[in-house]
Amino acid sequence: MAKIILSVNAGSSSVKMTFYRSQNPPVPIVDAQVSGITSPPQTLKYSKSSGDKKEKLDETLDTPPKAFKYLLERCLSDAEISEIANVDDLACICHRVVHGGDYTEAIVIDDSTYHRLEEIEDLAPLHNFSALEIIRTCRKELPNVKNIAHFDSAFHRSLPLHVRTYPIDQEVAEKRGLRKYGFHGISYSFILRSVAQFLGKPKEQTNLIVMHIGSGASICAIKDGKSIDTSMGLTPLAGLPGATRSGDIDPSLVFHYTSNASSLSPASTKEMHISTAEEILNKKSGWKGLTGTTDFAQIAVENPPTENHKLAFDIVVDRISGYLGNYYVKLQGQLDAVVFAGGIGEKSALLRRAVTQQCNCLGFDVDLEKNEKGIANDNSVTDVTKSDKGPRVLICQTDEQFEMAYHTLEELKMV
Template identity: 40%
Template structure:
């Protein structure tokens, strides 16, 4: 029951970790999948390479990250033919990710026929959203027919980070209200009340919400109509614009926050504006989620930018002192999982390194144990 292999198939990479209990025995990342320049031709080839190099003896299960579980999957599940087919049906909701996730499952099922395969869904953590939080104000029949609702993403990360925050504060998870900020190339905010997601910034797709590396985040939907009518842009071209040529990249020319900060420090006006738009959006979500929760015990930063950029953390929470939220500069400059707010602060500000693979391994063991 202790050995679990985790496969995290992204749009152009495959991460893997082999756990024995809480100990990582092997890990790695296969990058540039399907891209020119020497990477594996596709995800199936990449997963086969991983399975050939990893010690697979005594596996209790294989845990797979699946981005979109739609309305059907509210928790991790053992994969059988029916589950596999259901994930395939959800491809239109996550065309860049679910096919890659399915490729990993397909190869692992064929190579390890006696080993349970478990699908862990990014959207599952957000199935606790209140109906009013998950519902868009459009025609109900149209929404129902086409599956239009807020699903939310980064759920595995928000689940791990909110639980780890409670541990950091030495408090029971079911009694802590946390705003988690997953700030990487993709970015999302989540309000977690006693282990339950009650609000999250990403919506039907990962495009909504915070400003990201290449995604716009929130914008007036009429912009899409305007671009179609006035610029003659097609649906695919607008999709590419908003998902791949917007966000920090669209505003400053680079999508790496480190480069944005360097250009800002050198006086670059585009980078300065990009940073201001980015941090202002975060501040707005923190304030909104504070109002929704009524009481906040912690605001926690995670993922690449959230964990490593003291400048972003300080700027995103600047001016929130009246809400009991502030950052201690010396603590903010440190490293590792920690509290960075001053002693006695009404709201703890924390930094936690996310570990989606460890969370997937934990949930895989729970499913295998329940079905074994």
């Protein structure tokens, strides 16, 4: 029987792929990632038991599907990894699909579910289109392997009605599915389990504010192990600014920005329709719009190269702090920990310092030395709190690929 699970995570700026031996918990065999898809050069990170490798790529892998094909070929042709020499070794492929519409649980892809996903594709134009293209490739080129879609939105199925409802005509809202869905849920699910374990508490009694800050950034308030609010909305555009996303703005702004807001953007294809407004707010805004770079490592520095780099940093800190205050109130101050995660949350000590200093009145107290050191060894959770009082301040190395493999084995029992 085939015993290998492949997890694929197409993010907005990266494609990450990990092969697992299907044991409990899943054991990684090889992890391969292409990052910098939105800002050349693309880099490859490749990790297996014999060591890690990082290299700049000569190939242009400027879309997630191209990066996926490259990574798959590279892993399958690696003579050192005999376990995955043959595609018949694959039991299933788990795909991170950001927008799952009304799906509240992972699903096996067949013609009918694939068609349903095509219908909601336009709601998350930066993500679902790429994920679906990757799924299409897998169904065509690996027809004997089962594909499972895991949804970012599913974790937020617990959002209360008054949180997920927008104050608009409810007939239109109902008909068109216009409500808050929320995203990064696969990551939040991993973080919740890891942090609860770290704190020695059952998940069902754990209260957290979790920040997933990467090219796409969001925050989630978790009460008794359930999402009670999150900053992204109908689409991943709402809430915090991202690398190329504006985050929250006055919705009227876009009509003052351009008189073509509703016309199709030239970036549209036959399969994917994206309006000029969506193109501007999803792809030409965020810290790229302010500074020209999507790389937050060039922005989160002690001496920013331009005023706009400093401004971008200050905006991000301000917006995150606003949500921390908001969610602190929603949790009535009853929280076990605030958690930093995502590419930026995990790597930028400066961002963690600035945010916790801004929110110091909420009792978030960071040990500057521990914060500077960041993630300690291979642990998924690192405590950087200064005192014994107040909520813990934690860094969690989130792992969406692991979460999908774990969920497939543990909850769905599909392998």
